[in-house]
Amino acid sequence: MAGGTWESTNRPVLPGLYMNFQAAAASAIQGGDRGTVVVLVKGNWGPEQQFVEIGSETAINSIFSGDSDNGATAYSSLYLALLGSPKKLLAYRLADDTAKKSSVTLKAEDVAVLKLDAQYTGTRGNGFTATVQPSITDSTKKELRLYEGTRLLRSYVSTAGTAADFAAQINADEDNTYVVASVVGNGGVPSDVATAAFSGGASGNAGLVNADYIAAQEALEGENFDVLALDFAADSALLQSFAAWVKRVRSEGKLITAVVGGSAADDISAKAATTAATRSLALNYEGIVNVGTGVRIGTTDYSSAQTSAYVAGLIAGQRLNESTTYHVAPFDDVTRRWTRSEQEQAVKNGVFIFFNDGRQVKALRGVNSLVIPGAGQNNAWKKIRSIRVMDAINTDLQQAAEDSYIGKVNNTEEGRLALIGAMKEYLTQLAQSSVIEASGFDVILDPAYYGESPVLKPEADQVFLQWNVKLTDVMEQLFGTFYVQ
Missing domain, CATH: 2.60.40.4290 (Immunoglobulin-like)
Incomplete structure (x- = not known):
């Protein structure tokens, strides 16, 4: 399935739907209310280097076992992902060459x-x-x-x-x-x-290195999913590798989001806020969410890296007109409570954190790791919800174009009008779901390529469209003035 982004000076060769989202023409879509999560895990049992669907806690125990011996992460990571309620959860077990069967x-x-x-x-x-x-x-x-x-x-x-x-x-x-x-x-x-x-069984967890996780990227590239979580606090080299990989596959039309976090030691450190902010700045990408706080369930603490599996499940499980901001989480506490100023810095520095309001544990604000917007971006690119909406419209319109238009409809005025009409109907449905503003959206032929004196001229088999849409958002800041008579 060809697709991705395009440049006027470097047009793609393969047939497909190529879209650019500019801040003046952000688009949105109802792309389905649930998504698929993949979590890379280590285990003491279970298939290696295969995508295995997990639908319950019982399935975790039977397929991967429920212990955490030998550095196994399968149970904790998959359990937390299930708490986020994704539509589908896939586990991918990694093991080194010492893994053996008993x-x-x-x-x-x-x-x-x-x-x-x-x-x-x-x-x-x-x-x-x-x-x-x-x-x-x-x-x-x-x-x-x-x-x-x-x-x-x-x-x-x-x-x-x-x-x-x-x-x-x-x-x-x-x-x-x-x-x-x-x-x-x-x-x-x-x-x-x-x-x-029985004897001789070995899990192959201890010898895993960054190269093993990087090698898994090839398998991930061939699997259909929406959100990815790692099972441990990766070092900066591995994080940068995954960041580069996520950027590449997103540019090619595979619109995934990766969720990462830090170690338990970093989470409880006095410098936790600074460490997490530094991690976001190094990533600085809308397709990656950086979790900064660890959480507690009962007497068990989970690092922010482990908690990333829950956040991945939460992101995938929400409808497009929902937000992770102030979402009530199933945790008893956080492992370190950030101060008011630290929370403010988290929002500014692209760190996704949880806080305890004295009654419940909640997600603070649904932000990704984008700290400094790039060319053609604005602050909407910092929101998890906005990116999900933009990703969804890209994915759904690409699929619709492949199924009904590419190679099937003549590139005439009538054909282009039919395509535009279908796109407008699609946006109308989004507006009815409050994903986009109900007034002011439009789909037109890009004026730069059509009209009396176009700047550039399309080839006979090319169509250039422009979407003009305003994204909706949830209420996140309420301001009032209280007058006493």
Whole structure:
């Protein structure tokens, strides 16, 4: 799907819808009320380098396990993302080359006959055990049981009791998400064993480096999603790499937003506000949100980097006519309460923070990391809501153009009028949803390319449009004067 931005001196080659948003002609769209979040995680179990959909806390535990040993972040990050209520949550597990599957080999006397390998790499598999004993219900048959701790995972009964029979049953079991079986040598009948422990499993978390996260960008580029969160406080080099990547893919039409944060130590430091502001200034981009405060749920503290997963879910889960400003969060407190002056600096310096108003924890203001607007931008580019609206109109109009106009409608006056009419109808729907102002919006042929004396002349297969739209916003500052008689 070709698309992205364009320049009059460097027009794109591929067919597609190319849009520039200038401050005088900001556009908005109702692009669907929910979005998809991807969180990069580390785990002690689960598929590696695959996008796995997570729909509940139960799914986190069953697919990735719920522990945080060995630096695993899957449970905490995905749990926080779910609290934000995105339409869809995808997990992508990273692991280094030390990641290994646990296994156990069952024997007949002293000869190996059946090998059981954990389905995924990670230390969780080291908690599996297998037993081979006569069946409780029929002593003429053999039963192989799989346990995790004291919890029975699966049970298989065989009349012959051979390794081949057990392997066939295990591998054909659609509900078996734990082990893969293979016959060793000529096979045979496994001897009875009360407890055969799996071992050798390694998670591959400790050796992950920036290059592993950078390598994941290629996979991310091929996946459809809206918001991305990292699972840890990345250093400046990795943040800059992701910033450059986000800028590139956005310029090519993949309009994603990345959410990042800092370490727990930075969050509670006396210099927390300055550190977070410095991070935003270094990023300074409307497609990246920088979280500055850690949060607390019960007795558990989460760093601002971990909290970025919640913010990602929140951004994706909101309708376009909603804002994250003053959104009530499901937290009990923040790990450090910023002063009034620090909060003011956060708003000015592109830092997304949470505050405790004495009753609830709320998001302060829905800002991204853009501190200094670039050419053709104004302060609207600093708002998460404004960027989501602009991204949505770009994405939806590009899709509509591809489905109904590009390569299908003749580039005549009638064809261009039909395209403009469809765009106006689309904006009317946005206005009815209060995403844009109801009066004053318009779609016209760009005067720079059409009219009696155009500055530039379009090619026969090119159409240049101009949107004139005023974005709506929520009330964020109320001013009143109180008169006492």
